[in-house]
Amino acid sequence: MEIKICVIGLGYVGLPLARLFSTKYKTIGFDMNAKRCEALMAGHDATLEVSDELLQDAIKNHGFKCTADIEEIRDCNFYVVAVPTPVDQHNNPDLTPLYGASTTIGKVINKGDIVVYESTVYPGVTEDECIPVVEKVSGLKFNVDFFAGYSPERINPGDKLHTVEKIKKVTSGSTPEIGKIVNDVYASVITAGTHLAPTMKVAEAAKVIENSQRDINIAFVNELSKIFTKMGIDTNDVLEAAATKWNFLPFKPGLVGGHCIGVDPYYLAQCAMTYGYNPEIILAGRRMNDSMGAYVADQTIKLMLKKGIQVLRSNVLILGFTFKENCPDCRNTKVADIVKALNEYDLSLTIYDPWANPAVAKHEYDIDITNDLPTDKYDAIILAVSHNEFAELDVKKFGKENHVIFDVKGILDKNLVDGRL
DSSP, X not given: OOXXXXXXXXXXXXXXXXXXXXXXXXXXXXXXXXXXXXXXXXXXXXXXXXXXXXXXXXXXXXXXXXXXXXXXXXXXXXXXXXXXXXXXXXXXXXXXXXXXXXXXXXXXXXXXXXXXXXXXXXXXXXXXXXXXXXXXXXXXXXXXXXEEEEOOOOOOTTOSSSOGGGSOEEEOBSSHHHHHHHHHHXXXXXXXXXXXXSSHHHHHHHHXXXXXXXXXXXXXXXXXXXXXXXXXXXXXXXXXXXXXXXXXXXXXXXXXXXXXXXXXHHXXXXXXHHTTOOOHHHHHHHHHHHTHHHHHHHHHHHHHHHTTOOOTTOEEEXXXXXXXXXXXXXTTOTHHHHHHHHGGGOOEEEEEOSSSOHHHHHHHHOOOOBSSOOOSOEEEEEEOSOOHHHHTSOGGGGEEEEEEEEESSOOSOTTTOSEEO
């Protein structure tokens, strides 16, 4: 059959994938946010994941289209779901976006069509939670009238080296035959190759453990950082020495936010608990990493007190607000935890980030940030995100005569800073 693709969800994951698919297939991107679709059709991606040049080429030369009109996706036969899978305020999986996308698909899916989910979930969500919604809305029967697949996203926001086509893709299908079709579609555009998993549950499990493993490894070095700080030992010096062994894993301490590493372990933990198993290591890692924002704030305050700096009504500058360097993504940023902890001390905060959107920070966190380089002098400076712009800054120029610099990312000369993870 002639493949006509619809990618539902045009964020950090969906847009790059849809743009790539458009080079080989008729592709439509669907998003509930009409303004987002309009901006994309005008040739600009605010997430900066797809360059204006590539996006405009896809629209002009490959017929790529973005729409918020459900009627325009009815003639597609290969639906790809790339919506967020966040957690709620209690860190429980929030499947609301998936239910919404599944409802949309149920309204347009036809006999013989395939729907592939890319959103990160715990094993069984595709078959037990999403497919029943599609069945109910469409009136079609799963694996008789329509089919499914699961191919977990592996997008790394802000990474211009490991782009979607250069990252090996895990694929799967609801039947062996459908698995091969799904795999062939992805393999036709993914130059790094594909891996066809035996079942959708295996593919779901593979994805959720990727980020859980990384989360646990970072939690380990974060704990080491806390221990070595008490001992007066520089953690980065220790890691550099340990890394001389061939099989040492080179993880570094830091803030763990974003839509993947800081979220996916909760999906795996929730799944484990439904089977009567309490995942001790996974949740311990989450507790450690979720504590690091407050830890950075506390360490900064302690350093100020040691230098005789009055904390009350002091001026503090935070460099960076996004969850990672060189991208505008503020989802689940742990810099917000630093801000929350510092606000308990009745001081004046300035948050400078040339990448982040101040409107997004205000709407999502009720935190004021600026894109303008500060001109004031500060009692303390916290480098929270390692944007390229910050590596080139003379950070000391922002400090008063007596000041503290805390380097969360370890990118500054250690002789110029008072503390770092």
